[in-house]
Amino acid sequence: MFFKIGAFTFGGGYAMIPLIRNEVVKKKLWLNDEEFMDMLAIAQSMPGPIALNTALFVGNKRLGFKGSLFSGAGIILPSFIVILFIAIVFTRFRDNQVIERIFKGIRPAVVALIAAPLLGLGRSAGVNLKNIWIPVVTALSIWLLNISPVYVILAAILLGTGHYLFVKQKMKK
């Protein structure tokens, strides 16, 4: 049952969300649509790969902790096998001239593919003129000041809760 999840997560990344929905909501009726959307929101706001969080959640809802172990294994194993195979092969050919030339072309493309969705993602994350300083400060402090992303993330959480406390105090007065 849970290995089926593993099999179709071969789609990978964000592309797999409609697939999971089709399987979990429409075919198996494990969750209804509203529960699925709530679950997705939670999976995205918790640390860790979103695909893993989603699988763990569904597994846990069905069979408890044991279920999440199975669905977790199901989602991890396909990419584990594929990447291990690539690692074994690739480490042997890495110094090959042809491979190096191919990757010289690919590396700038990788950076472009990371940068391209930024605008769209920013819009859906609710970035506007008032809070644009948050992503700017985040990016600059990691890139130029070499601050660990761990501290930046902790600072963002503290700032959010701190601001909330401040507003709540003000409301009371």
Add this chain to the structure above:
Amino acid sequence: MELPDLYLALFISFFKIGLFGFGGGYAMLPLIQREVVDLHQWISVSDFTDIVAISQTTPGPIAFNSATYIGYTAVTEMGFAQGYGVLGSAVCTLAVSIPSLVIMTIVCAFFFRLKNNSWMQASLSVLKPAIIGLIASAALLLMNGYNFVDYKSWIIFGAVLVASLKKADPILLIVLSGVAGLLLYPA
């Protein structure tokens, strides 16, 4: 470095990546890069970029892909046999998953209370825009002299950026830029 120490260092690094990897995917890249390239030097920054490229063309979340790949290469590069490399992959993959397992188990227990929790909404109000900054820094960190060797690199970058904004298939773009690399950089 002794093998058990190496496994422990890999475990701790990837546990951290799992624990602080908010936003998934590209947002986790600066964290992974800092751990495996800057702090431990298990791989070079070009190799790291190659892993991202491989992740973009193969199934599965980027965090798992890099865990599996780095676990194997970090161990074998130190001169240990392939079998130990496979174990290294397993250690890293497990380490990156454990925080999610613990957190999601707790979340499932409190699910319906957490959904409308104002504290969580409050921290997300800053965390969500910060995640966009994390992704931007991932791109900026990789925009270096190792990955951009000359003006041709910038041409490829510009072309892929425009094509990607026009919703071209990322796998196709990677294949095409690989071909471009072969043509633009003669042996």
